[in-house]
Amino acid sequence: MGFGNRGIPPSSVWIHGASIGEVRASFVIIDKISKTSEKTHILVTFQTFGAEETLKKHIRESGLEKRVSIRMVPIDVPLCVGAFLRATRPVAAIFIESEFWPALLLGLKRYKIPAVLVNGNLSNKSFEAWRMAGDALSILCSVFKACFVSSESAFEKISSIAGAEVFRSPSIKCAANRLSASAELVSALRESIAERQFLLATCIHAEEEALVLDSFKRLRETMPKLILIIAPRHIERAHIICEMCSKIGLKSVLRSTVGFSIGESDVYVIDTFGELGIFYEVANFALLGGSFSSAEGHNILEPAMMRCAVVQGNRIKSQEEISDEFISEGACVCCGSYEMLSLELLRLLQNPYIASSMAEKSFVIAERLHKNSQKLANEIMDILNVS
Numbered sequence: 001m002g003f004g005n006r007g008i009p010p011s012s013v014w015i016h017g018a019s020i021g022e023v024r025a026s027f028v029i030i031d032k033i034s035k036t037s038e039k040t041h042i043l044v045t046f047q048t049f050g051a052e053e054t055l056k057k058h059i060r061e062s063g064l065e066k067r068v069s070i071r072m073v074p075i076d077v078p079l080c081v082g083a084f085l086r087a088t089r090p091v092a093a094i095f096i097e098s099e100f101w102p103a104l105l106l107g108l109k110r111y112k113i114p115a116v117l118v119n120g121n122l123s124n125k126s127f128e129a130w131r132m133a134g135d136a137l138s139i140l141c142s143v144f145k146a147c148f149v150s151s152e153s154a155f156e157k158i159s160s161i162a163g164a165e166v167f168r169s170p171s172i173k174c175a176a177n178r179l180s181a182s183a184e185l186v187s188a189l190r191e192s193i194a195e196r197q198f199l200l201a202t203c204i205h206a207e208e209e210a211l212v213l214d215s216f217k218r219l220r221e222t223m224p225k226l227i228l229i230i231a232p233r234h235i236e237r238a239h240i241i242c243e244m245c246s247k248i249g250l251k252s253v254l255r256s257t258v259g260f261s262i263g264e265s266d267v268y269v270i271d272t273f274g275e276l277g278i279f280y281e282v283a284n285f286a287l288l289g290g291s292f293s294s295a296e297g298h299n300i301l302e303p304a305m306m307r308c309a310v311v312q313g314n315r316i317k318s319q320e321e322i323s324d325e326f327i328s329e330g331a332c333v334c335c336g337s338y339e340m341l342s343l344e345l346l347r348l349l350q351n352p353y354i355a356s357s358m359a360e361k362s363f364v365i366a367e368r369l370h371k372n373s374q375k376l377a378n379e380i381m382d383i384l385n386v387s
Contacts, residue, residue, distance in 0.1 A: 008069045009041040013386055014090035014113075016073055018047040020054050021173060021299050022096040025119070027058055028175040028377045029094060033386055034067050040386065043088055045073035050235075053273045061180075074104070081107040092384040094118060096172060100130070105140040116380050117147040117164075118172045121154045123317075130161055138163035145383050148172070148376065151321045171301075171322060174366075174373035178305040179277025186281050188260040193282070197349055198227040200279055200308075202270075203298045204289035205233045209241055211292055211338065213248065216267070218342050223349060227262060229279060231270035233289060233298075238271035280306035284355040285348050287341075288312045291319075291334075300326060304366035309358035311335065311344055322369070331361035 013033060017023040023046055033040055042064075046052050055070050074084040081103045093108060093115040100122075108115050122130070130137040141147070144164040149155045150171040159166045199219065201212045209232070216228045228250075232238055238254055245252035245267045252267040255275070262268050270279065280286065280303045288310045290298040297316035300323055304310065311333045316323050326332035333348075335341040348355040380386075 008043055008071075008088045010089040011091045012041040012043040012069070012088060013384070014043045014045070014088065014093045015096070016045045016093070016098055017051065017096045018073075018098065020048070020050045022098075022119075023051040023054050024058075024176045024302075025096055025171075025173040026094075027177065028172070028374065029380065030058075030064070030068060031062065032377050032381060034062075034064055036381070037386065042068045043090060044068060044070050046070065047073055050273060057274050076101040076103045078103050078107070085111050085113070092116075092386060094380060094384070097121065099126075100137060100140060102136075102140060105143050108143045109140075113143070114145050114384055115143050116383055117141075117144050118376070118380065120147045120149045120158050120166070121151070122157045127157045127161075135163075137161045146380075148380075153320075169376050169379075170369060170373035172373060172376055173299050174301055174322075174369040175377055176301070179280065179302055180274070181277035181281040181306070185260065185275075185278050189278055189282050192260045192262045193227065196225055196227055197223060198229050198283070199287065199345065199349065200229045200283040200285075201287040202231040202276060202279070202289060202303070203233045204230055204287075205293045205295055206237055206240075207293045208289050209237070209244060211341075212287065212289075213241075213244060213250070213267075215287075215338070215342050215345060217248065217250075219346060219349065220266075222346060226349070227265070228267045229270065229283075230267060231276060231279070233295075235271045235273070238269045241267075241269050276302065277306060280308040283308050284352060284359045285309040285311060287345065291316050297323065300332065300362075301366050301369065304331070304362035305370070307359045307363040309333075309348075309355055309362045311341070311348065313341070325369075326362060326365055329361055329365060331358050331365055333358075 015026045017026045030042055033042055059068050074080040085107050093113055095117050097119040141162040141164045147158055147164050147166045148169040155168055204212055220226050242252045250266040253265040255270045255272050286303050286308050288298055291313035297319035300310050314334050314336045327334055333344050335344055
């Protein structure tokens with residue numbers, strides 16, 4: 001809520017990333033600060049359980065337990081924000097792909113805490129709402145020393161109403177390192193799958209689950225031994241997916257129950273955190289969720305960095321410019337209809353050499369974007385005088 005934040009060293013650099021993607025993007029900044037400044041403490045806030053687990057894992061593996069504190073972000077009301085800022089006393093703040101929260105921004109302004117917005121964006125609905133509010137957003141955003149945006153549409157929207165300097169930049173998510181994939185676990189997964197073909201579907205939202213299962217059943221008419229490996233966006237949905245499978249005559253198992261022993265099951269449901277890298281490592285393409293729902297896309301770079309190409313829907317507003325680069329170079333397939341989705345999935349499953357070629361192209365693009373975005377982390381540190 002904003003309370004219970006005692007024990008955090010003063011003069012910390014505060015980084016906020018709402019969910020897993022934003023938190024992973026923060027790692028490059030966390031690592032740079034920890035390496036360049038021995039005395040600077042880092043406070044990272046989050047909003048989801050998945051983000052918390054991802055943070056804990058990175059901090060533990062990097063040996064940063066004494067350098068990094070993590071907390072739930074305070075509720076955006078003055079009482080909670082005030083308690084949080086008085087207890088933590090950050091010297092600078094970095095918001096990654098964050099909403100414009102009035103109480104938080106006013107709190108930063110009141111306590112004269114300089115801030116930077118990274119991967120700034122506004123939905124059309126939010127843009128219209130803030131534009132109706134007159135100069136309100138301009139006043140709130142004056143706390144930002146800089147706003148970095150990765151798309152032309154975001155640049156135009158935020159430039160027109162924000163009272164801060166706005167810059168085009170690569171997405172900070174491009175700077176995130178590749179997902180971890182234990183060689184031992186990758187080997188165990190390959191052994192379990194053996195010679196059977198499989199369809200990997202990741203970051204699947206609740207409103208997309210029926211679509212994925214229906215597409216899988218259609219594919220099984222041509223490829224009866226095909227396996228579906230599915231990772232729901234929210235793992236608490238795993239049991240619901242198993243129930244859906246049972247109703248349509250598919251045998252399903254949970255990763256947490258059977259380990260990597262897929263056996264004779266039809267559907268293998270990933271209900272664990274931090275293991276997507278293992279599955280991307282084994283696949284040469286994946287069906288990426290969020291792109292058939294109101295989520296409007298997910299980070300295409302995570303699979304691409306693992307040499308795994310992507311098939312996605314056309315609702316990718318949040319990832320449009322990065323996706324366009326992959327699509328234009330033949331490294332990604334964007335499906336405008338369910339019929340097209342079924343055809344493209346079948347084409348790649350029946351022609352693995354095409355999927356492998358796409359995967360290699362994906363990796364080359366991701367590597368290029370990764371190198372370019374590393375510079376952004378340095379710019380952020382320079383602007384906030386973090387050294």
